[in-house]
Amino acid sequence: MVLNEFFYQHYWWLLISILGALLVFLLFVQGGQTLLLTMAKTPAEKTMLVNSLGRKWEFTFTTLVVFGGAFFASFPLFYSTSFGGAYWLWMAILFSFVLQAVSYEYRAKKGNLLGTKVYDIFLLLNGIVGVILLGVAVGTFFTGADFRVDKANLYGDIAMPVISTWQNPWHGLEAVADWRNLLLGVTIFFLARMQASLYFINNIDDDTLCARAHKQLLYNAVPFVVLFLLFVGTTLCADGFQLDPESGEVSVRPYKYFHNLTEMAWVAVLFVIGVAGVLYAVGRTLLSPAWTRGIWYSGIGTVLVVLCVFFIAGYNDTPYYPSAVDMQSSLTIYNSSSSLFTLEVMSLVSLLIPFVLAYIFFAWRAMDRKSITRQEMEESDHLY
Amino acid sequence: MEDLYSLVDWSRAQFALTAMFHWLFVPLTLGLGLIICCMETLYYRSGDVRWKHITKFWANLFGVNFALGVATGIILEFQFGTNWSNYSWFVGDIFGAPLAIEGIMAFFMESTFIAIMFFGWNKVSKGVHLASTWLTVIGASISALWILVANAWMQYPTGMQFNPDTVRNEMVDFFAVLLSPVALNKFFHSVTAGWVLGAVFVIAVSAWFLWKKRETFLAEKSMKVAAWVGFAGILLVSYTGDGSAYQVAEKQPMKLAAMEGIYEGSNGQGLVAFGILNPAKKSYDDAEDPFLFKIEIPRLLSLLATRDADGYVAGIENIIDGGYPVKNAAGEWVTAPSANDRIVEGRAAIQALADYQAATKAGDVAAATDAALRLEQNYPSFGYGYVNDLAQLVPHVPLTFYSFHIMIILGGYFVVLFVVVLLFSYKKMLARYTWLLWVFMLSLPLGYICLEAGWIVAEVGRQPWVIQDIMPTFSAISRIETSAVQTTFWLFAVLFTVLVVAEVGIMLKQIKKGSELK
Numbered sequence: 001m002v003l004n005e006f007f008y009q010h011y012w013w014l015l016i017s018i019l020g021a022l023l024v025f026l027l028f029v030q031g032g033q034t035l036l037l038t039m040a041k042t043p044a045e046k047t048m049l050v051n052s053l054g055r056k057w058e059f060t061f062t063t064l065v066v067f068g069g070a071f072f073a074s075f076p077l078f079y080s081t082s083f084g085g086a087y088w089l090w091m092a093i094l095f096s097f098v099l100q101a102v103s104y105e106y107r108a109k110k111g112n113l114l115g116t117k118v119y120d121i122f123l124l125l126n127g128i129v130g131v132i133l134l135g136v137a138v139g140t141f142f143t144g145a146d147f148r149v150d151k152a153n154l155y156g157d158i159a160m161p162v163i164s165t166w167q168n169p170w171h172g173l174e175a176v177a178d179w180r181n182l183l184l185g186v187t188i189f190f191l192a193r194m195q196a197s198l199y200f201i202n203n204i205d206d207d208t209l210c211a212r213a214h215k216q217l218l219y220n221a222v223p224f225v226v227l228f229l230l231f232v233g234t235t236l237c238a239d240g241f242q243l244d245p246e247s248g249e250v251s252v253r254p255y256k257y258f259h260n261l262t263e264m265a266w267v268a269v270l271f272v273i274g275v276a277g278v279l280y281a282v283g284r285t286l287l288s289p290a291w292t293r294g295i296w297y298s299g300i301g302t303v304l305v306v307l308c309v310f311f312i313a314g315y316n317d318t319p320y321y322p323s324a325v326d327m328q329s330s331l332t333i334y335n336s337s338s339s340l341f342t343l344e345v346m347s348l349v350s351l352l353i354p355f356v357l358a359y360i361f362f363a364w365r366a367m368d369r370k371s372i373t374r375q376e377m378e379e380s381d382h383l384y
Numbered sequence: 385m386e387d388l389y390s391l392v393d394w395s396r397a398q399f400a401l402t403a404m405f406h407w408l409f410v411p412l413t414l415g416l417g418l419i420i421c422c423m424e425t426l427y428y429r430s431g432d433v434r435w436k437h438i439t440k441f442w443a444n445l446f447g448v449n450f451a452l453g454v455a456t457g458i459i460l461e462f463q464f465g466t467n468w469s470n471y472s473w474f475v476g477d478i479f480g481a482p483l484a485i486e487g488i489m490a491f492f493m494e495s496t497f498i499a500i501m502f503f504g505w506n507k508v509s510k511g512v513h514l515a516s517t518w519l520t521v522i523g524a525s526i527s528a529l530w531i532l533v534a535n536a537w538m539q540y541p542t543g544m545q546f547n548p549d550t551v552r553n554e555m556v557d558f559f560a561v562l563l564s565p566v567a568l569n570k571f572f573h574s575v576t577a578g579w580v581l582g583a584v585f586v587i588a589v590s591a592w593f594l595w596k597k598r599e600t601f602l603a604e605k606s607m608k609v610a611a612w613v614g615f616a617g618i619l620l621v622s623y624t625g626d627g628s629a630y631q632v633a634e635k636q637p638m639k640l641a642a643m644e645g646i647y648e649g650s651n652g653q654g655l656v657a658f659g660i661l662n663p664a665k666k667s668y669d670d671a672e673d674p675f676l677f678k679i680e681i682p683r684l685l686s687l688l689a690t691r692d693a694d695g696y697v698a699g700i701e702n703i704i705d706g707g708y709p710v711k712n713a714a715g716e717w718v719t720a721p722s723a724n725d726r727i728v729e730g731r732a733a734i735q736a737l738a739d740y741q742a743a744t745k746a747g748d749v750a751a752a753t754d755a756a757l758r759l760e761q762n763y764p765s766f767g768y769g770y771v772n773d774l775a776q777l778v779p780h781v782p783l784t785f786y787s788f789h790i791m792i793i794l795g796g797y798f799v800v801l802f803v804v805v806l807l808f809s810y811k812k813m814l815a816r817y818t819w820l821l822w823v824f825m826l827s828l829p830l831g832y833i834c835l836e837a838g839w840i841v842a843e844v845g846r847q848p849w850v851i852q853d854i855m856p857t858f859s860a861i862s863r864i865e866t867s868a869v870q871t872t873f874w875l876f877a878v879l880f881t882v883l884v885v886a887e888v889g890i891m892l893k894q895i896k897k898g899s900e901l902k
Contacts, residue, residue, distance in 0.1 A: 155738040
């Protein structure tokens with residue numbers, strides 16, 4: 001293996017994919033936020049659900065921030081083009097996460113100005129808007145966006161030297177109007193709720209809540225599976241862009257993403273294993289109510305499937321951010337990456353990631369050794 | 385053009401708004417965090433359960449503040465993309481790395497261990513809990529390190545090279561970026577300023593308890609720990625502040641001139657101890673006197689800025705006109721170029737870039753080599769090529785001047801404050817003088833004013849440069865409608881204001897409730 005620019009560009013797309021996949025898995029927190037109203041019938045039940053999620057929300061939030069930072073460092077042209085162009089889409093996502101960041105800490109505290117109900121609505125908003133719009137944003141990796149990149153603007157237009165320009169006045173809102181993006185958003189929404197049900201089953205030791213979580217698992221797994229199949233079907237049948245690595249030209253290739261799966265068979269294998277993991281978790285949890293480990297199988301399965309989604313979006317000479325108005329402006333992992341030196345430095349830093357994962361594992365184990373119970377909620381002196 | 389500047393102004397306003405909100409919470413996290421670490425260490429070593437209650441009381445307030453720091457922080461990171469997209473491309477190769485490393489090294493550390501800090505009292509051992517508290521605060525400080533490395537790089541770009549093929553700056557020396565003297569100084573100055581604010585916060589709240597004759601044990605013990613942390617903090621702040629002034633004089637002379645309101649420089653320049661600027665002075669080149677009134681300490685500014693009491697400090701007019709002696713990057717004395725000279729150089733650099741691109745496309749190697757050489761020679765002035773009015777090169781003098789002097793005066797006040805608290809604390813006379821307790825309580829807003837003033841000096845004083853001499857704010861923006869930025873500006877302004885009111889409300893209730901110490 002040669003550690004050249006080509007290698008590091010692929011390595012960083014792998015890291016971005018891992019962060020993206022972990023983020024989608026951790027969206028179970030947001031899914032849980034949308035279940036609070038339906039699952040909790042008493043204040044004590046709500047306290048258990050909120051505190052179960054409240055001890056994890058920062059991981060989702062942090063993963064989102066690191067996902068952004070890593071994208072900036074490794075593929076700055078995407079950061080510049082997408083964030084500056086799809087302004088409203090990203091701002092709406094960020095706004096919903098700002099609301100979330102205070103809600104756990106403030107919701108039950110005296111003097112919180114807005115009252116518990118408003119903070120719970122913030123959590124609900126974050127759970128719906130944040131998740132669906134993140135899905136919509138990822139959807140544009142397949143459906144494209146209306147941008148043009150012209151580096152000549154930097155020296156050709158002194159009065160407005162901006163190199164990436166959006167070609168419609170909607171600045172990201174148009175992505176919501178594309179049914180394929182929305183399809184992915186809603187799919188992830190049901191996935192998040194499904195995973196939240198599995199997480200509650202694992203994390204809370206309470207028969208009533210567990211029974212309700214099983215019900216929610218069924219209600220959300222069915223639409224998820226249907227929508228997921230629809231997304232996979234439409235994506236594999238869709239045309240995609242193909243980069244010619246020799247000339248750097250981009251052209252249309254029918255069934256591009258299907259070809260990506262067949263040309264990268266290992267991705268197809270991972271994909272099948274991931275899907276099987278999720279289905280096994282759902283099936284076994286529904287069939288044996290005493291089994292509580294579904295979240296692990298479903299979580300690993302989700303991570304694998306989302307990894308594959310990112311792989312077919314960015315590997316195999318596929319522009320991961322296609323431009324719908326100027327095909328040649330499309331972003332690939334080659335034309336949008338940082339320099340070799342920066343990628344090398346960042347890669348050295350990325351060697352810390354296993355240590356980070358190790359202490360997160362240690363901390364989770366220490367904190368989750370015992371599931372949350374009504375008794376713990378009554379005795380605890382720091383509650384959300 | 386009008387539209388461009390309106391867009392730039394609103395984008396700057398939004399960044400300033402979100403950064404200033406963020407800077408309300410971060411220093412308290414750093415300072416209060418360290419004080420809590422000291423308290424929990426005392427509990428761990430002594431086994432005295434009263435220290436545990438004291439730690440938990442302050443940790444609750446820490447948590448309320450921390451949440452809003454997190455909420456305001458996410459906007460800052462993504463705003464580089466949403467509102468400063470050209471910047472993100474032009475220097476993303478260098479600037480993105482510290483942000484990503486911050487995420488990997490610091491954010492996960494904070495968010496993992498803060499969960500143990502709050503929920504782990506009965507789940508992990510005393511030692512593991514103490515380690516978690518320290519790791520949370522160390523994580524927050526590492527986070528500050530990387531973001532300040534990034535900020536320092538904008539003010540003193542180093543370790544990079546412009547690549548005319550990719551049309552961006554690329555990192556060539558990571559350690560030059562990380563260990564730049566400006567970065568190290570900025571880190572210690574900002575973090576220790578956080579210690580000062582944390583200390584002032586604890587002293588103010590404790591003074592309230594003493595005034596109310598409640599929680600006296602907690603208040604007296606907390607004040608002592610806080611005063612030591614604050615005292616150490618203010619000494620380090622002063623030391624790094626001095627280093628900062630010297631660096632600014634060398635690397636950002638326009639900022640120094642604005643900080644001191646100097647239009648015409650001289651040898652043996654005095655430091656303005658107190659001054660009122662003349663509001664009639666509208667431009668750097670009008671005939672108005674810059675000051676209505678000022679008291680100067682003779683030759684002190686020259687001494688601080690050049691390490692020579694007779695050293696020359698340039699004023700705003702001098703920097704625009706050039707012609708004074710200045711040390712270049714190699715340490716040799718040369719004549720400073722005028723701003724017009726640099727604009728000519730900047731435009732030559734931009735033209736050379738255009739020529740390079742055209743020649744490369746045409747396959748003309750000789751022309752491309754010639755253009756690359758011209759670009760390299762003129763690149764240090766690249767950003768000046770976008771300037772079309774000399775007035776754009778002058779930062780807002782009153783804002784920079786007053787902020788600087790407020791910061792200095794309050795810094796001096798805090799030295800006295802911590803000494804007084806320590807003195808009265810050891811003589812056990814803290815509760816005796818009610819007026820003194822009120823002074824302590826009223827010092828809290830002064831702490832916030834001091835830190836925000838410091839931020840304004842650093843950020844307003846460096847205008848118009850988003851990257852010193854290389855890129856002005858008006859070529860760093862995203863091409864979106866001004867109305868879009870106005871909308872998000874007001875959304876954030878309202879949301880953050882509401883959340884700050886909520887935060888203060890919760891804090892007041894928690895303080896009133898007191899600790900579990902009986």
